[in-house]
Amino acid sequence: MERKDSQLAIQRIASKWEKTIILRQKELIRAYIPETRKYTFEHLKEMIDIHGLVYVKPDRGTYGNGVMSIEPWCDELEPESPVQYKLRFGIQSELYPALEELHAAVSERIDKKFYLIQKGITLLTFRRRKFDIRALVQKTPQKTWETTGFIGRVAAQQKIITNYHGGGSVMPIEELLSPYLEAKEYLQLYKEMKQVGILAAAQLTRKFPNLKEIGLDIAIDEQFKIWILEVNTLPALFPFKKLQNKDIYKKIHRYAVAYGRLKK
Ligand SMILES: Nc1ncnc2c1ncn2[C@@H]1O[C@H](COP(=O)(O)OP(=O)(O)O)[C@@H](O)[C@H]1O
Ligand SMILES: [Mg+2]
Incomplete structure (x- = not known):
């Protein structure tokens, strides 16, 4: 039976290997992918x-x-x-x-x-817990790619994974990175992460044209280099609701409604 569920049209790719192969075909992105x-x-x-x-x-x-x-x-x-x-x-x-x-x-x-x-990337830490960053990249209603949100993910004590479902917690990235970076350095890193998100989305779209959203797991190492740990094609949107700046989630929601992931 045919489902009139527009979400079915959104492309999802489960294999990390498959996504890695596609991403590293683009030289600009290859530098961000750990071997x-x-x-x-x-x-x-x-x-x-x-x-x-x-x-x-x-x-x-x-x-x-x-x-x-x-x-x-x-x-x-x-x-x-x-x-x-x-x-x-x-x-x-x-x-x-x-x-x-x-x-x-x-x-x-x-x-x-x-x-x-x-x-392995040696992740930065917050109160001795490892953290990495989730970047959300979405198709805009104008059909371009935009990195719409970042959220910091802090691992539970002693854990090597930062996933929320593994006991991790979320925090604004400004708070996690401010002990490490001057305002100017932070801004530069922020811009680069936004750009990396767009590059990754554009590259994956070449093979999977119906992609509408991706979530990048980004590690920042001790030299403040950006690494893409993995790319998710069914990224969670709810963590971005927790950000103090409510405009961020509003936009995320608006875009997700436009491409059919969320209801109005
Ligand atoms: N190469 C790596 N270096 C450092 N940490 C990693 C690496 N790969 C994964 N991790 C940690 O494990 C978590 C889960 O790995 P990930 O590749 O995102 O798989 P999953 O699909 O289960 O989320 C990451 O968010 C990160 O905290
Ligand atoms: Mg992950």
Whole structure:
């Protein structure tokens, strides 16, 4: 039976791998994407070698489910002892003396599903909790792309994911970034994030013309470089309601009504 639901027309792409491939075809965007490969033992070895910190995550995950991080770990009290590997997921952390054993543990958690391995970004912190940024990019009623909102996402204590469904909380990005940046630097970063959002949307639209909205998970590293961790094609809109500036959500809502995601 045909559904007269206009939301059906909005394009959604679940595979992170598929989106990554499309995004990195555009040179301007490639620089923002942490190196990403399919998870295999070979790639695990190489990626840890190159990047130190890596993230392992399901190709079609949501809400931070299944996300793990791995990093080489040295016992500071025994600096002579051999390097080990720290695997983190949820609020747990486990140490492995060798990559083979680490891989066995990771494989068990992966359970033959399609997982990716990605360069890990050392996120900035707020009161010792990691945070990243969600940027919302929407088709305007004039059919151009606009980055309409940002919201900071702060991980729960001890967690490696910032997702709201993983116990994270939301905060205005100004508050999260002001301890790190002067007003001028902040403005520059803000403009660049807006631009990155538009670039990513435009690039994905080349392959998926019916895209109307995307949510970018943006990490800012300790050098204040911008990284795109992933792009969501069914971004949550409600967190933007919490922003003090009510004009932001008003516009988000107006655009979403125009392309049929929300009712008037
Ligand atoms: N490469 C990475 N470096 C640092 N943190 C990451 C990385 N990948 C994911 N994360 C953390 O895990 C969260 C969830 O990962 P994400 O790729 O967005 O998957 P999901 O679709 O489950 O939200 C991110 O919001 C971020 O906090
Ligand atoms: Mg995400």
